[in-house]
Amino acid sequence: MALTQTDELTDDVFPFDRASAAPGQLRKIFRSGSYRGTTAAMADGYTQGNLAIIPERFALDFARFCQRNPQPCPMIGVSDTGNPQMFTLGKDIDIRTDIPSYNIYRNGEYEGSVADINEYWEDDSVAFVLGCSFSFEEALAQEKVPLRHQELGRTCPMYKTSIETEVSGPFGGGMVVSMRPMSPSDAIRASAITARFPHTHGMPVHMGNPLDIGITDIHKPDWGDPTEFYEGEIPVFWACGVTPQNAIQNARIPFVITHTPGSMLITDKISAIA
Amino acid sequence: MALTQTDELTDDVFPFDRASAAPGQLRKIFRSGSYRGTTAAMADGYTQGNLAIIPERFALDFARFCQRNPQPCPMIGVSDTGNPQMFTLGKDIDIRTDIPSYNIYRNGEYEGSVADINEYWEDDSVAFVLGCSFSFEEALAQEKVPLRHQELGRTCPMYKTSIETEVSGPFGGGMVVSMRPMSPSDAIRASAITARFPHTHGMPVHMGNPLDIGITDIHKPDWGDPTEFYEGEIPVFWACGVTPQNAIQNARIPFVITHTPGSMLITDKISAIA
Numbered sequence: 001m002a003l004t005q006t007d008e009l010t011d012d013v014f015p016f017d018r019a020s021a022a023p024g025q026l027r028k029i030f031r032s033g034s035y036r037g038t039t040a041a042m043a044d045g046y047t048q049g050n051l052a053i054i055p056e057r058f059a060l061d062f063a064r065f066c067q068r069n070p071q072p073c074p075m076i077g078v079s080d081t082g083n084p085q086m087f088t089l090g091k092d093i094d095i096r097t098d099i100p101s102y103n104i105y106r107n108g109e110y111e112g113s114v115a116d117i118n119e120y121w122e123d124d125s126v127a128f129v130l131g132c133s134f135s136f137e138e139a140l141a142q143e144k145v146p147l148r149h150q151e152l153g154r155t156c157p158m159y160k161t162s163i164e165t166e167v168s169g170p171f172g173g174g175m176v177v178s179m180r181p182m183s184p185s186d187a188i189r190a191s192a193i194t195a196r197f198p199h200t201h202g203m204p205v206h207m208g209n210p211l212d213i214g215i216t217d218i219h220k221p222d223w224g225d226p227t228e229f230y231e232g233e234i235p236v237f238w239a240c241g242v243t244p245q246n247a248i249q250n251a252r253i254p255f256v257i258t259h260t261p262g263s264m265l266i267t268d269k270i271s272a273i274a
Numbered sequence: 275m276a277l278t279q280t281d282e283l284t285d286d287v288f289p290f291d292r293a294s295a296a297p298g299q300l301r302k303i304f305r306s307g308s309y310r311g312t313t314a315a316m317a318d319g320y321t322q323g324n325l326a327i328i329p330e331r332f333a334l335d336f337a338r339f340c341q342r343n344p345q346p347c348p349m350i351g352v353s354d355t356g357n358p359q360m361f362t363l364g365k366d367i368d369i370r371t372d373i374p375s376y377n378i379y380r381n382g383e384y385e386g387s388v389a390d391i392n393e394y395w396e397d398d399s400v401a402f403v404l405g406c407s408f409s410f411e412e413a414l415a416q417e418k419v420p421l422r423h424q425e426l427g428r429t430c431p432m433y434k435t436s437i438e439t440e441v442s443g444p445f446g447g448g449m450v451v452s453m454r455p456m457s458p459s460d461a462i463r464a465s466a467i468t469a470r471f472p473h474t475h476g477m478p479v480h481m482g483n484p485l486d487i488g489i490t491d492i493h494k495p496d497w498g499d500p501t502e503f504y505e506g507e508i509p510v511f512w513a514c515g516v517t518p519q520n521a522i523q524n525a526r527i528p529f530v531i532t533h534t535p536g537s538m539l540i541t542d543k544i545s546a547i548a
Binding site: 056059060063064067068075077078080081087088126166168169195198202203273 | 330333334337338341342349351352354355361362400440442443469472476477547
């Protein structure tokens with residue numbers, strides 16, 4: 001997920017360099033409730049994750065949905081039922097407090113955002129953390145692959161597609177993709193680089209003609225901002241973390257908690273597999 | 275899992291080259307019940323998988339166990355509850371018939387082997403398919419990395435270790451590893467090659483001193499056959515599919531069906547991620 005939002009950080013909140021900070025340093029600040037903004041460009045090299053908390057009775061079907069659709073839904077951590085400690089993702093991670101901001105949904109409808117979910121966590125809650133594209137975008141930037149939306153100060157464009165996900169129980173629907181314009185040579189390098197990040201969407205799912213995957217107007221994204229193409233560039237498409245969010249919303253699960261777009265869980269896990 | 279067993283194939287059973295055969299051709303023969311042997315060296319380039327069928331009430335905990343321990347337990351397919359069609363792993367795969375041989379366990383005790391499980395599949399059955407090392411061994415062989423156990427006509431040695439798995443519900447215990455002796459330069463190449471196969475155990479978990487992972491006598495494996503070291507070689511250890519089998523057995527699940535060691539599910543999925 002590459003949605004961004006207003007950056008609310010101040011020097012008071014982050015008395016250290018955010019990019020080189022340790023994940024635990026940052027989570028401590030999020031836990032204090034003093035920061036509600038994006039986690040982009042923080043803790044370079046560590047995996048960041050989307051959050052979805054659902055009742056246990058939907059958890060097996062959702063785990064199967066993620067297993068069947070690993071590019072849009074790369075499971076990097078699943079809590080024990082009712083236990084908010086994400087002990088497989090790092091030291092002392094309490095999923096109720098350690099993300100800057102949370103969204104609450106009832107019966108598929110957005111109810112509001114909160115700084116912590118201590119009041120909302122239940123005995124039957126299961127937290128799923130799914131890898132997000134911040135990690136591979138950072139790797140692309142380090143390898144000098146230009147990222148247009150960042151150059152323009154915009155949010156990466158995202159699109160509904162005709163690529164069907166593999167259904168599991170109430171979860172299904174079309175895959176959502178993010179798109180980055182690139183020269184063919186950058187697209188080739190970006191494919192090789194992101195192949196090393198299977199836990200954060202991995203390789204592209206398509207490049208070239210948008211119509212091949214059911215996108216009729218590349219200048220009208222369904223989420224995020226339109227972007228610009230330079231001479232000779234082609235669109236390169238990656239599976240996007242909005243896919244599971246849509247699947248959950250369409251399944252009309254009665255009570256769901258997610259991260260607020262852009263405000264991710266920063267884990268202690270290294271992003272690249274090798 | 276790299277256990278092998280007596281090869282029972284005949285020209286009558288396989289009227290084509292097994293290594294270049296399509297997965298569906300082979301599964302059709304297994305479905306007929308006329309072959310009960312190993313699937314090693316079949317359908318080159320396609321992922322083969324270990325099987326574990328458990329009752330649904332244990333499935334969420336087991337899915338979490340696999341998610342938390344992806345090197346020994348790489349989930350490549352999970353069935354819908356009660357539906358024997360593994361539609362995410364290939365065309366027309368019926369998990370009740372399409373593996374050469376199955377093992378039946380009750381309360382952790384081996385009850386026997388059967389050619390199909392039509393009588394044993396239940397409405398609450400959930401089938402987990404976990405990637406097996408046949409795929410990466412084939413890739414190593416193609417890249418001319420010598421595999422000693424194959425040269426000697428033996429089964430790859432496997433060991434209990436002091437590496438603890440991440441526990442989930444009743445599932446846990448030590449990681450089991452397979453070991454292949456290699457020169458340092460082959461060990462380096464093997465690490466890079468197997469990194470491309472995260473769905474079939476991926477990179478090594480250790481190389482060098484066996485004591486570092488609690489193995490006191492490298493010449494006395496817990497499963498498989500002892501092997502031989504040549505001058506200057508070091509042991510290289512990979513996570514092994516016996517790990518989840520042990521975890522299931524120790525959990526004393528009342529009724530479990532697995533593949534018979536060496537007789538894997540051959541899927542339509544390509545082995546390497548890139």
